[in-house]
Amino acid sequence: MRLSFACLVGNFAGWVSRISGRGRGETLRGRTILAIDPRALIKLSKGRELVLVSGTNGKTTTTAYLVRMLEAATGELVSTSKYGANMSAGIATALAQGPRNRLVVLECDELYLPSMAQDLQPKVIVLLNLSRDQLHRTGEVRKVANLWRDTFVTDDVTLVIDRDDPFLEFAAGSAGHVLRVSFGGRRHPDAATCPNCLKLLDWGSGDYLCSCGLGSQLAQVRGDQRLRGPARNAVLAIEAARLMGAIVPIELATELTENAPDRISNFEIGGHSIATRLAKNPESWREALAQVEAKCVILSVNARGIDGRDTSWLWDIDYSALIGKKVICTGDRRLDVAYRVKVQGVVEVATTETFEAAIAQAGSGPVEGIASYTAFQELAAAQLGIHARQGGRP
Amino acid sequence: MTLTIVRLYHDLLGTYGDQGNAEVLVHRAKAREIPVELVEVTPGMTVPTSGDIYLLGGGEDGPQTAALELLRADGGLNSAVTSGAALFTVCAGFQLIGSSLPGADGETISGLGIVDVHTVYTSAPRSVGELVCQPTRSHLPLLTGFENHQGLTELGPEMQPLGMVKRGIGNGFAGAEGVWHGNIIGTYMHGPALVRNPELADVLLASAVGDLVEFHDPYADALASERRKTLWPHS
Numbered sequence: 084m085r086l087s088f089a090c091l092v093g094n095f096a097g098w099v100s101r102i103s104g105r106g107r108g109e110t111l112r113g114r115t116i117l118a119i120d121p122r123a124l125i126k127l128s129k130g131r132e133l134v135l136v137s138g139t140n141g142k143t144t145t146t147a148y149l150v151r152m153l154e155a156a157t158g159e160l161v162s163t164s165k166y167g168a169n170m171s172a173g174i175a176t177a178l179a180q181g182p183r184n185r186l187v188v189l190e191c192d193e194l195y196l197p198s199m200a201q202d203l204q205p206k207v208i209v210l211l212n213l214s215r216d217q218l219h220r221t222g223e224v225r226k227v228a229n230l231w232r233d234t235f236v237t238d239d240v241t242l243v244i245d246r247d248d249p250f251l252e253f254a255a256g257s258a259g260h261v262l263r264v265s266f267g268g269r270r271h272p273d274a275a276t277c278p279n280c281l282k283l284l285d286w287g288s289g290d291y292l293c294s295c296g297l298g299s300q301l302a303q304v305r306g307d308q309r310l311r312g313p314a315r316n317a318v319l320a321i322e323a324a325r326l327m328g329a330i331v332p333i334e335l336a337t338e339l340t341e342n343a344p345d346r347i348s349n350f351e352i353g354g355h356s357i358a359t360r361l362a363k364n365p366e367s368w369r370e371a372l373a374q375v376e377a378k379c380v381i382l383s384v385n386a387r388g389i390d391g392r393d394t395s396w397l398w399d400i401d402y403s404a405l406i407g408k409k410v411i412c413t414g415d416r417r418l419d420v421a422y423r424v425k426v427q428g429v430v431e432v433a434t435t436e437t438f439e440a441a442i443a444q445a446g447s448g449p450v451e452g453i454a455s456y457t458a459f460q461e462l463a464a465a466q467l468g469i470h471a472r473q474g475g476r477p
Numbered sequence: 478m479t480l481t482i483v484r485l486y487h488d489l490l491g492t493y494g495d496q497g498n499a500e501v502l503v504h505r506a507k508a509r510e511i512p513v514e515l516v517e518v519t520p521g522m523t524v525p526t527s528g529d530i531y532l533l534g535g536g537e538d539g540p541q542t543a544a545l546e547l548l549r550a551d552g553g554l555n556s557a558v559t560s561g562a563a564l565f566t567v568c569a570g571f572q573l574i575g576s577s578l579p580g581a582d583g584e585t586i587s588g589l590g591i592v593d594v595h596t597v598y599t600s601a602p603r604s605v606g607e608l609v610c611q612p613t614r615s616h617l618p619l620l621t622g623f624e625n626h627q628g629l630t631e632l633g634p635e636m637q638p639l640g641m642v643k644r645g646i647g648n649g650f651a652g653a654e655g656v657w658h659g660n661i662i663g664t665y666m667h668g669p670a671l672v673r674n675p676e677l678a679d680v681l682l683a684s685a686v687g688d689l690v691e692f693h694d695p696y697a698d699a700l701a702s703e704r705r706k707t708l709w710p711h712s
């Protein structure tokens with residue numbers, strides 16, 4: 084009774100937030116539900132089959148892949164959070180949408196994973212990767228790995244992990260069921276020392292071993308070594324779907340692994356369509372830079388809230404892919420990134436106050452963008468605003 | 478003569494972007510047509526003793542202890558600074574060149590003893606945020622950086638700080654930030670520090686090659702002054 088009332092009020096709050104233009108209403112709706120019934124997560128997940136997806140990079144796209152796969156394979160509707168709202172409130176909203184759907188796929192913030200695993204009793208948890216991200220909030224990578232290791236001590240859930248990542252191997256160390264996928268091994272940029280005992284980790288050609296016993300394990304599934312981040316995540320999603328009893332249609336599996344879409348959006352600004360990638364930490368910047376094709380690139384960097392307030396990590400990234408291109412820097416911390424690419428050897432560097440001004444400077448050829456979290460959100464919100472106005476209110 | 482810059486264990490102590498300090502030194506040396514070489518020292522390599530400027534960055538607790546033990550066993554860094562090489566250290570690197578610091582399990586361990594500073598853990602929350610200090614040597618402008626550390630560092634009686642804190646925590650003792658002893662500098666400023674404070678990069682270069690010709694790098698100067706104005710508008 085309390086739960087259905089909570090959901091009703093939550094729907095209303097979400098609707099108010101949406102029509103008043105204060106976002107998509109996902110978080111407010113979930114907060115309202117949880118405020119009225121604190122046990123809503125437990126109740127809403129009861130009797131359903133859940134998969135949680137967590138890791139530093141690729142949660143939102145992998146969750147979307149998995150939903151597509153499960154829907155294609157079962158013909159059922161799958162409950163999910165569509166906009167990457169991955170803490171308690173967003174998860175409550177996702178569960179409350181289609182409460183009779185048997186299947187649920189949820190992305191989950193790394194720090195919320197222990198409590199969500201406890202409350203939601205998932206059947207499968209996909210752990211994509213762990214790397215440096217927002218050091219002021221999550222702290223050291225090893226701390227997240229430790230937190231997870233203390234969580235996964237039961238055998239009523241199956242973990243699907245990329246076994247090439249030593250932090251995930253360590254996190255899964257006490258888990259009952261682990262399905263390990265390997266992509267041939269690759270050196271982890273943040274794992275010079277052992278996540279378990281802190282001694283220097285002995286890296287061979289992509290595999291690792293420590294005297295304490297932590298080392299690359301035998302994998303049940305082997306993926307192609309050449310796959311990039313999003314495609315590797317698609318392989319993990321296929322294995323998770325299999326564990327949920329779904330046979331993924333071969334065409335879909337091929338489409339997602341061979342042509343895995345990045346978190347990329349085409350923003351229509353000033354008459355230009357700018358393919359923009361979200362890059363929120365060193366690893367996702369490296370992925371984004373590896374794909375840049377245009378001769379002119381806009382880099383937008385803020386250091387607000389979720390971006391992390393320290394921009395030092397910009398110096399951990401190799402920008403040589405930008406040498407010979409025109410680079411226009413914008414965002415609150417445009418000078419930090421402009422100087423960084425200058426020192427890297429990019430000759431043509433400019434700064435502008437706004438993204439629109441950057442486009443105006445870009446000239447007529449194709450332009451691509453890379454944006455930090457809040458910069459990307461701003462662009463996305465501007466797009467929504469524009470669409471709402473174009474659609475016109477009665 | 479080629480200026481040799483030695484970046485130590487950036488795999489272990491590169492968590493906070495401090496490897497950028499080396500790149501800025503190379504950049505500013507090249508701009509003045511000083512022949513320069515960057516030597517990368519990784520675990521397992523011998524630390525060269527003939528370098529001019531040595532750099533250590535910040536990192537997590539485990540890698541910090543690993544780097545400390547490697548440097549202690551090698552001995553090369555200690556002999557290089559004894560013979561006058563410059564040393565610039567940040568955060569975990571600053572702590573480990575001191576007399577004592579907390580080990581990976583919080584126990585007190587001895588550092589390299591290059592400077593007489595003692596780092597301890599207190600009940601104070603982690604120091605995270607922008608840091609601004611007034612350098613103790615008057616020819617330098619305000620220094621800015623981003624600090625992110627648990628340990629607090631007390632200077633021994635013979636030690637001078639790099640600056641006095643105007644904003645942020647710094648060492649957490651007596652309003653001091655960092656240490657400046659001969660050609661040795663320790664600081665809690667990331668950013669990286671030499672990126673946001675080009676004048677400090679020049680101090681290190683000058684300590685190795687003598688007087689420098691003037692060099693104005695528009696983006697470096699714009700970034701340094703934007704940070705100073707944003708964080709300390711009173712100046």
Ligand SMILES: [Zn+2]
Binds near residue numbers: 279280281282294296
């Ligand atoms: Zn170990």
